[in-house]
Amino acid sequence: MSSNVFDEMPASGVFRDESALSPEFLPDVLPGREKQIEQLAMALRPFASGRKASSVLIFGPPGTGKTSSAKYVLQQFKEYAQRVHVAYVNCWQHYTQQSVLAEAARLVGLVVPRRGLATDEVRTDLLQFIQKNDIRLVLVLDEADRLFHKKEEALLYDVSRSPVPIVVVAITNTPDVFEKLDSRVRSSLSLQPLDFPRYSPLELKSILRDRLPKAFKMGACPEEAVALCAAYSAKTGGDARVALDVLWKSGKAAERRGALKVTPDDVRAAMAEHDALNASVKKRMAGALEGEQSILAALEAGPKYSGDLQKELDVAERTLRRYLEQLADKRLVTIEEEQNVDGPGKRRLVRKV
Numbered sequence: 360m361s362s363n364v365f366d367e368m369p370a371s372g373v374f375r376d377e378s379a380l381s382p383e384f385l386p387d388v389l390p391g392r393e394k395q396i397e398q399l400a401m402a403l404r405p406f407a408s409g410r411k412a413s414s415v416l417i418f419g420p421p422g423t424g425k426t427s428s429a430k431y432v433l434q435q436f437k438e439y440a441q442r443v444h445v446a447y448v449n450c451w452q453h454y455t456q457q458s459v460l461a462e463a464a465r466l467v468g469l470v471v472p473r474r475g476l477a478t479d480e481v482r483t484d485l486l487q488f489i490q491k492n493d494i495r496l497v498l499v500l501d502e503a504d505r506l507f508h509k510k511e512e513a514l515l516y517d518v519s520r521s522p523v524p525i526v527v528v529a530i531t532n533t534p535d536v537f538e539k540l541d542s543r544v545r546s547s548l549s550l551q552p553l554d555f556p557r558y559s560p561l562e563l564k565s566i567l568r569d570r571l572p573k574a575f576k577m578g579a580c581p582e583e584a585v586a587l588c589a590a591y592s593a594k595t596g597g598d599a600r601v602a603l604d605v606l607w608k609s610g611k612a613a614e615r616r617g618a619l620k621v622t623p624d625d626v627r628a629a630m631a632e633h634d635a636l637n638a639s640v641k642k643r644m645a646g647a648l649e650g651e652q653s654i655l656a657a658l659e660a661g662p663k664y665s666g667d668l669q670k671e672l673d674v675a676e677r678t679l680r681r682y683l684e685q686l687a688d689k690r691l692v693t694i695e696e697e698q699n700v701d702g703p704g705k706r707r708l709v710r711k712v
């Protein structure tokens with residue numbers, strides 16, 4: 360009898376569950392963020408016992424654990440305090456006052472129609488619902504700087520003056536926009552800043568080590584591989600997302616070799632892959648025309664809708680469309696079409712690669 364082809368294959372892979380390295384995975388501990396977690400919890404605690412709490416402005420560069428830490432603390436806060444409700448709203452998805460309020464309403468269990476209500480009506484409905492049900496609301500505004508792009512930050516004025524108990528946790532990469540807020544609003548929100556600095560190599564190492572038992576088979580990812588990934592990501596910006604991505608790519612490189620263990624060479628291949636991606640983007644960027652460059656510069660802070668880009672750059676719609684097509688051809692931007700939230704038709708979200 361001929362041998363079975365499957366028996367002859369090498370025992371497969373280094374991963375136990377590679378999804379433990381994916382951006383969607385929510386870790387149950389956050390090494391290096393103990394201080395920030397404690398400070399956020401301390402700011403919020405009075406709110407549980409009916410007192411006024413400071414609102415918090417969480418800021419820091421990409422991949423420094425802002426979203427994860429806020430979600431972690433607020434999950435625990437909900438469990439700790441019965442009357443506390445948490446509405447987590449991402450302002451890239453909900454960037455008008457109306458949309459933020461409607462999403463918050465939905466999250467506390469109030470059904471509001473998607474269309475046909477004015478902002479004032481949604482706000483009144485939400486506040487009444489909070490009052491009637493004796494709710495204390497923590498409103499998390501992730502990517503909150505987005506609200507300032509179209510002057511939707513008036514939401515914060517309303518919240519600061521609201522007679523019902525609402526506390527805000529705003530999260531942003533760029534805290535300077537908040538300086539534009541009226542000083543009265545700032546003081547009545549008593550917006551307490553909470554800094555999330557870049558991770559050190561040691562912190563990145565702990566973050567990666569914690570994922571090993573879930574992500575890799577026992578012994579498949581040795582300490583030296585972890586150390587190399589941590590050092591690389593510390594050098595390129597202290598971003599945990601990069602550290603996790605390079606570790607995952609290292610595992611993939613080992614698998615391609617049919618190996619059962621990640622070696623330093625696998626990590627070096629992963630780092631080169633990561634660099635090459637950046638380098639090829641940089642090369643393609645250098646080849647962009649002047650008009651295209653200004654679009655790329657405008658996208659530096661984050662994705663934008665084509666309508667907003669058109670106003671910001673003050674160009675004709677046709678010109679913008681032509682540039683965007685060229686940029687998409689050069690794979691320097693991606694363009695996603697999505698259904699308009701506040702009207703018929705489609706809108707286009709443009710993102711730098």
Ligand SMILES: Nc1ncnc2c1ncn2[C@@H]1O[C@H](COP(=O)(O)OP(=O)(O)OP(=O)(O)O)[C@@H](O)[C@H]1O
Pocket residue numbers: 381382383384385386388389390391392419420421422423424425426427428531532566599600603
């Ligand atoms: N201290 C940590 N421990 C474990 N994992 C972490 C830690 N910090 C960040 N991560 C992981 O790194 C990734 C990025 O974290 P997160 O989304 O919280 O960053 P962020 O600061 O919100 O970034 P951005 O500014 O880009 O929104 C996630 O996959 C998260 O699980």
Ligand SMILES: [Mg+2]
Pocket residue numbers: 425426427501
């Ligand atoms: Mg985030």
